[in-house]
Amino acid sequence: MTTANICGSDLHPYEGRASMDPGMVFGHENMGVVEEVGPGVDRIKVGDRVSVPFNLACGTCRNCNDGFTSACLRANPSGQPGAGYGYPMMGPYWGGQAEFLRVPWADFNLLELPAGTEHENDFTMLSDIFPTGYHGTELAGVAPGKTVAIYGAGPVGLMAAHSAVLRGASQVFVVDKEADRLALATEYGATAVDFSQVDPTETIMDATDGFGVDCGVEAVGYQAHDQTGEEHPELALDQLVGVVRATGGLGVVGVYVPEDPQAATEQAKQGRVAFDFGAAWTKGLRIGTGQCPVKAYNRHLRDLIIRGEAHPSKIVSHELPLDQAVEAYDHFDKREDGWTKVLLGPGRSA
Amino acid sequence: MTTANICGSDLHPYEGRASMDPGMVFGHENMGVVEEVGPGVDRIKVGDRVSVPFNLACGTCRNCNDGFTSACLRANPSGQPGAGYGYPMMGPYWGGQAEFLRVPWADFNLLELPAGTEHENDFTMLSDIFPTGYHGTELAGVAPGKTVAIYGAGPVGLMAAHSAVLRGASQVFVVDKEADRLALATEYGATAVDFSQVDPTETIMDATDGFGVDCGVEAVGYQAHDQTGEEHPELALDQLVGVVRATGGLGVVGVYVPEDPQAATEQAKQGRVAFDFGAAWTKGLRIGTGQCPVKAYNRHLRDLIIRGEAHPSKIVSHELPLDQAVEAYDHFDKREDGWTKVLLGPGRSA
Amino acid sequence: MTTANICGSDLHPYEGRASMDPGMVFGHENMGVVEEVGPGVDRIKVGDRVSVPFNLACGTCRNCNDGFTSACLRANPSGQPGAGYGYPMMGPYWGGQAEFLRVPWADFNLLELPAGTEHENDFTMLSDIFPTGYHGTELAGVAPGKTVAIYGAGPVGLMAAHSAVLRGASQVFVVDKEADRLALATEYGATAVDFSQVDPTETIMDATDGFGVDCGVEAVGYQAHDQTGEEHPELALDQLVGVVRATGGLGVVGVYVPEDPQAATEQAKQGRVAFDFGAAWTKGLRIGTGQCPVKAYNRHLRDLIIRGEAHPSKIVSHELPLDQAVEAYDHFDKREDGWTKVLLGPGRSA
Amino acid sequence: MTTANICGSDLHPYEGRASMDPGMVFGHENMGVVEEVGPGVDRIKVGDRVSVPFNLACGTCRNCNDGFTSACLRANPSGQPGAGYGYPMMGPYWGGQAEFLRVPWADFNLLELPAGTEHENDFTMLSDIFPTGYHGTELAGVAPGKTVAIYGAGPVGLMAAHSAVLRGASQVFVVDKEADRLALATEYGATAVDFSQVDPTETIMDATDGFGVDCGVEAVGYQAHDQTGEEHPELALDQLVGVVRATGGLGVVGVYVPEDPQAATEQAKQGRVAFDFGAAWTKGLRIGTGQCPVKAYNRHLRDLIIRGEAHPSKIVSHELPLDQAVEAYDHFDKREDGWTKVLLGPGRSA
Structure with a gap:
């Protein structure tokens, strides 16, 4: 994980307004570099820099076929359409406000990014x-x-x-x-x-x-x-x-x-x-x-960032190391002035 | 006027649930044969058999240009988008449960039908x-x-x-x-x-x-x-x-x-x-x-009727002469069994 | 394989007008019952009755994401967009005019059908x-x-x-x-x-x-x-x-x-x-x-067959066992009267 | 007429490669201020500043209804779909490289512009x-x-x-x-x-x-x-x-x-x-x-000009009074360097 953002909808479980399981990790706005791939993965390679759409989708069900990765019929064991990271009701998938993240069906879900660190704060907005x-x-x-x-x-x-x-x-x-x-x-x-x-x-x-x-x-x-x-x-x-x-x-x-x-x-x-x-x-x-099917748009938005025409990172207010996440949540939850968007990740300084 | 239908929405003013002006004529599901045309009309000819869409539209405002004849910006003096026949709130246009009907902007509003009387009860469904x-x-x-x-x-x-x-x-x-x-x-x-x-x-x-x-x-x-x-x-x-x-x-x-x-x-x-x-x-x-912009569909539906593939008249339950309209309204308003759709017009027999 | 059809485009290599490799098996209009699945397959199960789209697609490249399985960027080793069965220029994938067929990325490519043998000759038209x-x-x-x-x-x-x-x-x-x-x-x-x-x-x-x-x-x-x-x-x-x-x-x-x-x-x-x-x-x-991206339509067409509204099998002229394929090709290539569409498969009788 | 542009397609008849009638006036890229309206006009008023789409359309035929003003079925006496100004094959309508222009079906054809002279050279690009x-x-x-x-x-x-x-x-x-x-x-x-x-x-x-x-x-x-x-x-x-x-x-x-x-x-x-x-x-x-149906786009493009986001006039190379049209055609026809786009009109100076 190179960057994981805090999202306003993380506050629903944080405030106890949506359910959360003890021990589950928050975080559905994720990007990073691939450390390891499973045996069923043949497109994504170790070392690829990737953005992770917040919708976790199988890529082969009827809704995924129709482009509605936001309503995948297979990824959520509850049987409800749609799955994601860091929310019990979106399936058992831990979030990415952490050092590593497991991404199922990685060939389908991951969007490849140019290697390096350029546009990091812009690209991190592509996940959600x-x-x-x-x-x-x-x-x-x-x-x-x-x-x-x-x-x-x-x-x-x-x-x-x-x-x-x-x-x-x-x-x-x-x-x-x-x-x-x-x-x-x-x-x-x-x-x-x-x-x-x-x-x-x-x-x-x-x-x-x-x-x-x-x-x-x-x-x-x-x-x-x-x-x-x-x-x-x-x-x-x-x-x-x-x-x-x-x-x-x-x-x-x-x-x-x-x-x-x-x-x-x-x-x-x-x-x-x-x-x-x-x-x-x-x-x-x-x-x-309804929720956005991220894969419908993230490739073209990525290209607009690369070409210098889109600048989503303007809204970033704070970049913090992961160990300051607790304080960050506290400020963000209080809607304190200027806490618009918080990015967490290694090498970030308060 | 050869045929004018009673519509469920005629019951709103009939029941006093929508406003009605004394002397205004009901009827927005209209068809007939052209008796006379105004000087600004150069497409429609006397003698043409025509269907009259229930939305009365100018044909030249922005919404009409975009195909939203249901939201014409010029036809309703109230300034509200959308105009029609037989409803005070849709403009001062009298309805067609009558012997004659005046149709403004006739070149734009009227849909031409094959001459004669074939498919009369099917074509009458094209107005609404x-x-x-x-x-x-x-x-x-x-x-x-x-x-x-x-x-x-x-x-x-x-x-x-x-x-x-x-x-x-x-x-x-x-x-x-x-x-x-x-x-x-x-x-x-x-x-x-x-x-x-x-x-x-x-x-x-x-x-x-x-x-x-x-x-x-x-x-x-x-x-x-x-x-x-x-x-x-x-x-x-x-x-x-x-x-x-x-x-x-x-x-x-x-x-x-x-x-x-x-x-x-x-x-x-x-x-x-x-x-x-x-x-x-x-x-x-x-x-x-919202209301249907009739002109978006009536031509193709007409063609399906002519080719024998569409049969909207199956729902007609009653055909009556105009002078039995009062009784027809009474039965229809009581939702009596079998009063599905009533057609009024000359030559209809009870 | 329960049914494999001969297609007019099989005649291009048959006539030597398109290239063919010695030993390659013809056949891109395929359906059958799953005998075995690889380790990366988690949706399709042994015993599923399935239709095989003639376009062989990876399901995770940009074109597949956009619904253009007809222009898959990864399946054809030649680097040309689009892959298929039984054509050297569409990749090294053998066709299905045979007893068995290997289907890569089976979870993505296969369309599931109701178990049994009903509608066999209709469903076989779903592959192409x-x-x-x-x-x-x-x-x-x-x-x-x-x-x-x-x-x-x-x-x-x-x-x-x-x-x-x-x-x-x-x-x-x-x-x-x-x-x-x-x-x-x-x-x-x-x-x-x-x-x-x-x-x-x-x-x-x-x-x-x-x-x-x-x-x-x-x-x-x-x-x-x-x-x-x-x-x-x-x-x-x-x-x-x-x-x-x-x-x-x-x-x-x-x-x-x-x-x-x-x-x-x-x-x-x-x-x-x-x-x-x-x-x-x-x-x-x-x-x-261009070529049809079969997955864009086959599910809905299947449902129309199941509901009795679509009847593509009317065009079938011949059903033959696999060992009569040689004669079938000969008749079909000569455009003999009445040889509209030939189905091959076990249990078919001449 | 306040501005009429010379268009590359004016050169087809100019060069004798398309037919032209003696006495017909060139010019299909027109804008101006309304001097007079006919009795059938109830939307456009004298004094309105307007842009004239190069397609002349009736507004009430089937193609106009479907948004294809480029293929109007009634405006061209030849019976060919589509009519325009300043071209014999597009109908008998004189062009606008002149002091006045007659616009049939003005309520339908004309696009209203803000009064005044602002954006004149941008707005003039809206006609074609x-x-x-x-x-x-x-x-x-x-x-x-x-x-x-x-x-x-x-x-x-x-x-x-x-x-x-x-x-x-x-x-x-x-x-x-x-x-x-x-x-x-x-x-x-x-x-x-x-x-x-x-x-x-x-x-x-x-x-x-x-x-x-x-x-x-x-x-x-x-x-x-x-x-x-x-x-x-x-x-x-x-x-x-x-x-x-x-x-x-x-x-x-x-x-x-x-x-x-x-x-x-x-x-x-x-x-x-x-x-x-x-x-x-x-x-x-x-x-x-095919030809552009101008009305499908001109309103939104006008709004982009007004809001300062579109600047089509950057391509204007020459602004000339009408009496220098002959020389302008000569330069333009020779594709002389820098003769990208010529505007004609009163008050223009060479």
């Missing part, structure tokens, strides 16, 4: 958040000349903004209230909308002659909360239904869960989200959801 | 429900070999079943409780699932080796109700989220409204639908919604 | 010609309501006709001069056009109000010849460019080769085909070419 | 070459991360390069031999390949690890000629077939004609192009052809 942000723009139908609104300027929202600009969107709005994150959105060429200062709906409608944007990306998830901190899972969805124009598309890459026993309301406990579906229907919106 | 059912299968991603579940065996659901079979689906389930409608589903080559007799989820999961179907079509809408008659707008959506497999598609052509002052709950009044969104997200479903 | 015919319709953009012209009523052309009807085409023309093959086209619901009796261009243009068809499928290939037997590689292409309407699509699944040393003209030797490209450009045609 | 270059990238399947080779650095090739970069291509090669044009390609972010200095095939294959590019754009046309000036219509196509990788896409926006009585060879006179079709088939290439 860069493709996930891109997936949001894909589900939303972003295309050259279109306008886009992204709710949430966390790492995924920022990667969605970067992706939307790379894909030729004519204007990209990013809505959040954290100044440091909004500054990164601006660096990626987006228009920052600070909802602690302005009404985002009004701002976006005004800037689009009252029509709204062509595409919306939800990068917040079920823990969306208002300014008092109260959770309203429908909050970002409602606003997006409001600002996306009739005939538009909505990509939901913020995480929603089928049940959430610790949620505030009975509906939320059951994974129900009472958003403005009637308004969405009237507009004829198309809503794409 | 055949394309609308087809649209449901399009939004759901139906393709050759795929499996499909359709909830609701009303006219739109039956047209969705007919469309799914025409498109090469390998198995099509239609879920309803009305025996006569389920019999029609069977005639169209679908597998009828009577939810008053069996658990539809269990039936469909069993028939698909526990995987569920590839595609789901919602043809029920916000007035979905349980067997006691109580409305639960999320009822059909929830069941579809349950039976559509991970990575699948869901087309929602049943009508949902942005507000419904007479609904039973506060959420429903606001057009909110608290369905299992968390489960849908976990499965990575893609959900398409 | 049914998907290949379907691929022609996909490249041509066939969709519900469209009109289609297919040139060539050999097995692939007939499978294209069957596919086009399954996909909801409103009218399908099949052009050939062999009465028995045209009769099969009619059985599949197509309109037979016998070019020894009528001018096909005129016939098709007349039947489409002078507009031509939406889609064309070329199922003839570089050995297209006129009624005198003289080869004109551009013959079928030219006619298709003529009958496909402006804005239409053309799928070329007939085989063309980059060089053909025994061809009649210098251009043909170099793989050049001087067809009416200027006319195609003026019409704005889209032309798809 | 910017969308045409973009169309080449669309036909070729350009998408984020892909590699692209464009043959021909004339105005259309340069616009294709600009488009490919805007769409997120990871590397774009432009092949030509004119230093000034290659310099513009570099300005747009492409890699210039000067075929008078290097072998373009070798250069591109080397730069892509021997795989070739994902996408190719042909922006040369039937007058492709070698360094001695001899015409070889298949020249650019052959090279593109060579450098586009197996499974790739090829967009041909260079003009090919169905007949060319003055061509050098019998085949060329008939519009036949004997390119390496066998090699293309073996690679499984997809080849899109």
Whole structure:
């Protein structure tokens, strides 16, 4: 392992909101150099520098055949579609916030990278958040000349903004209230909308002659909360239904869960989200959801990094050695200012 | 006007659940022969037999250019996208349950039909429900070999079943409780699932080796109700989220409204639908919604009728002269057995 | 091996027009029951009944990831994209006109079938010609309501006709001069056009109000010849460019080769085909070419067979035991009347 | 008329290689301000600043409905699909290298622009070459991360390069031999390949690890000629077939004609192009052809100009008053160095 990132979704088990097994290792944003290969591996070689998609997939089931590595039918012993590292519900696979990582079906799962250490902090975004942000723009139908609104300027929202600009969107709005994150959105060429200062709906409608944007990306998830901190899972969805124009598309890459026993309301406990579906229907919106199938995008995004056109590492706020992971989780979980994205790995200095 | 159909959505204003203006004529499923053309018309000629799409569209705005005639930006004086006949909220255009109908932008809106009277009852389905059912299968991603579940065996659901079979689906389930409608589903080559007799989820999961179907079509809408008659707008959506497999598609052509002052709950009044969104997200479903842009499909569906491959008129239960419309509405509104689809027009006999 | 078919492209090496190695076994249309699996196989089990796609693919290279198993970058030691069985230029893999067949990367390549012997003659078409015919319709953009012209009523052309009807085409023309093959086209619901009796261009243009068809499928290939037997590689292409309407699509699944040393003209030797490209450009045609990536279609086509909606075995003319293969090749190579499709396998009787 | 550009295809009739009627006005790249509207016009207003797509289309025929304004079935009295300005074979419509231009079906054809004079030289590219270059990238399947080779650095090739970069291509090669044009390609972010200095095939294959590019754009046309000036219509196509990788896409926006009585060879006179079709088939290439349907792209490209992300005017070499058109044609026809793109209009100074 040369780099393993901490992801916002690591905080779900960290906070006890998702289950975790004692002794399991966290970490699904992984990259490194191959130390050893099993007997069934004939493509990947020892010494290859590789990125590890967070979805662990068999490569031969029906869903993998169709490109949905996010819903592999064989990798998760639970029988649920989809497997991954560092989450009991995604299978028994330990994560990569460690010195080594075992990658099943390595020929299928691993993406080869140029040897060396160049672009390390950019490439490490290929395992999850860069493709996930891109997936949001894909589900939303972003295309050259279109306008886009992204709710949430966390790492995924920022990667969605970067992706939307790379894909030729004519204007990209990013809505959040954290100044440091909004500054990164601006660096990626987006228009920052600070909802602690302005009404985002009004701002976006005004800037689009009252029509709204062509595409919306939800990068917040079920823990969306208002300014008092109260959770309203429908909050970002409602606003997006409001600002996306009739005939538009909505990509939901913020995480929603089928049940959430610790949620505030009975509906939320059951994974129900009472958003403005009637308004969405009237507009004829198309809503794409779910985890990103990383392999669908990581090769092309890698090539954009190599050619100097994509720079996902701008969001890195901290690089730390593995033995400082405990403190890093603590800061990150408290959403402390400036802790946008933490990378762990040997040779990193605090 | 040679034929005008009564549509389930005519019942919304009929029941006072949607607004209606005194003196406005009902009817958005229209066909006839051209009596007269305005000076700006250079394609359509007097004497042409034509089908009138229920969406009234200008043909030159941005949404029309993009094929979204269901969201025309110019035809509705209210400024809302989308216009139509026989509904105050869709603009000031009178409907076609009458002797004559005025069709603006006739060159753009009208679909020409072969002269004569052949296929009259099939062609009359081209103005709304055949394309609308087809649209449901399009939004759901139906393709050759795929499996499909359709909830609701009303006219739109039956047209969705007919469309799914025409498109090469390998198995099509239609879920309803009305025996006569389920019999029609069977005639169209679908597998009828009577939810008053069996658990539809269990039936469909069993028939698909526990995987569920590839595609789901919602043809029920916000007035979905349980067997006691109580409305639960999320009822059909929830069941579809349950039976559509991970990575699948869901087309929602049943009508949902942005507000419904007479609904039973506060959420429903606001057009909110608290369905299992968390489960849908976990499965990575893609959900398409909204009114059908009829012009996207009516020409090809017409050609399938002419070539003898499509037979939408099987669902016609009654053909009546215009002066029996009042009684027809009464029977239809009471959902009397066998009143599946009513056609009105000169020369029709009770 | 339970069934191995003889394919028209087996005749290229048989006639010495493509190279063949002494001792290599012919046969790329294969199905059977698994006798033994290697140590790297964890999905397929001994005893599984399976269909073997003619493209042999690694499942983990870039092209396989993108669904182009027809252009696998790793399976062919020559370095050329694409590998297969029973052809020296497609790699060192022996064919299946034998008792046993070795299938590399079996988990990826094999399609599982229901146990038993039902649908044997239908399923055997899943290895090549049914998907290949379907691929022609996909490249041509066939969709519900469209009109289609297919040139060539050999097995692939007939499978294209069957596919086009399954996909909801409103009218399908099949052009050939062999009465028995045209009769099969009619059985599949197509309109037979016998070019020894009528001018096909005129016939098709007349039947489409002078507009031509939406889609064309070329199922003839570089050995297209006129009624005198003289080869004109551009013959079928030219006619298709003529009958496909402006804005239409053309799928070329007939085989063309980059060089053909025994061809009649210098251009043909170099793989050049001087067809009416200027006319195609003026019409704005889209032309798809190449070998079918079988895995893109075989699962859905299998399901259509199981559900009783697809019947590719109608074209089978002969079923023979393996020891009569020599005579079978002789008859087939002479294009004897009625030798449409030959199946070889144990238990087959002459 | 505020701006009318001279286009390379104006040279076909200028040189007598395409027919021209005495008295007809040249010019199909037009923009201006509306002076007067006819009685059937209800969207466009006097005073609107507008861009005029070079395809003149009715907006209500089947092809226009499907988005193929390049193949309008009603606008050209000859009965051929497609109409335009300033070409007898495209209908009797005079061109815009004049003070005024008549635009039929103005509501459908005209694209509205922001009032004023800002971006005049960028917007004037919206009538033809910017969308045409973009169309080449669309036909070729350009998408984020892909590699692209464009043959021909004339105005259309340069616009294709600009488009490919805007769409997120990871590397774009432009092949030509004119230093000034290659310099513009570099300005747009492409890699210039000067075929008078290097072998373009070798250069591109080397730069892509021997795989070739994902996408190719042909922006040369039937007058492709070698360094001695001899015409070889298949020249650019052959090279593109060579450098586009197996499974790739090829967009041909260079003009090919169905007949060319003055061509050098019998085949060329008939519009036949004997390119390496066998090699293309073996690679499984997809080849899109034909004139650009401008309305499919001009709105989004306009928005990219307004937002400062697209700069098509970089290629403008000369701005002249209308009365210097004769000299301009003379220079342009001689392919004099530096005469890349000429704009004509009132207030322009030599």
